[in-house]
Amino acid sequence: MAQPKAAAQTYSYFDTPDGEETGKKLLCVLRTAVPASISVALGNVMLYSHPKGIVNTGLKMASITLPMVGIASTFVLATNGLASIRKKDDHLNWFLGGFLAGSCTGLWRRNRMFGFNMGMLGGILAAVRKELLVQGWDIVPQDYQFHPGGPTFCLMDYSLTKERPKNWTTGPSP
Template identity: 35%
Template sequence: MLSYKYYDTPEGHDIFKKVFVTSKYAGMAGLGVATFDVLMYSHPKGLFNTAYRYAFFLGPMVGMAAAFTVTANTAQNIREKNDVWNYFLGGVASGTVFGAWKKSLVVAVPVCLALGAIGMIKKTAIDENWILVPEITSAPKSIKSVHHDWTLVKDVDELKTWTAGSK
């Protein structure tokens, strides 16, 4: 199950595996956001307060991912149509989790619509083979690479007015 990808099976199948995949990515993002919050913003004191801040971010983010996945795949099974509206409904479900997290209906409604629209764009991109995030195919470089120029600006030979022997 660790090598399973979301689109390995058709929509509406293997919902548990798909929830695991989306929750895994949401958990990784949540760890990053929570770590940033703990180190740079909230500065909690003690283990309990630090764990609470991590749970404060991880729980809703994983919940949003699970709500999207379950809703979109269940809508596929109920409607028996594989279209953008399933992803819109999944985005709305994610937005409701976000609104509940923020305890605000005023926040929930626009987030529901925005995530629904993003879901529709993603589904259209999958169906029509759009590349939303291109893959970087350059040769791998490391910080120890002596063949890579890490300067921000290249040297211009015409601007060099000094020589090795001058003072």
């Protein structure tokens, strides 16, 4: 049954335990992984590699985009697959999922030692992220305060006169 569009957009990766609703979790991760990897590939094509022709450009874009999307998909599928097989939602699933996702970079670069090292790094980072999730800590807090000169300075209003509210008046009517 089709869900309303608003309900589909509000789904978060952590709404359900690991091993359940893997398809929704995969779509949730791919919603950010695909545009991010296309942006990285586009930056590479326009600023660094400069392939000639539409076919070579498409192949270069695919050679960057597909492995990045594959790495994200590998983490989701491995973590949730292990959780459904083991019937446990613990740090080991996340470590192994991170290890498999990180080792995919070794396949991408065709270097086994690099893949092992990145697998260990990915596994450790994933296990730490799971521990942060279990403890209830946020990496990026939801109630972030804007500070002048911070990373969000471009979102501040630097106009000389700020726009008045639409129901603003100068004072009581005579």
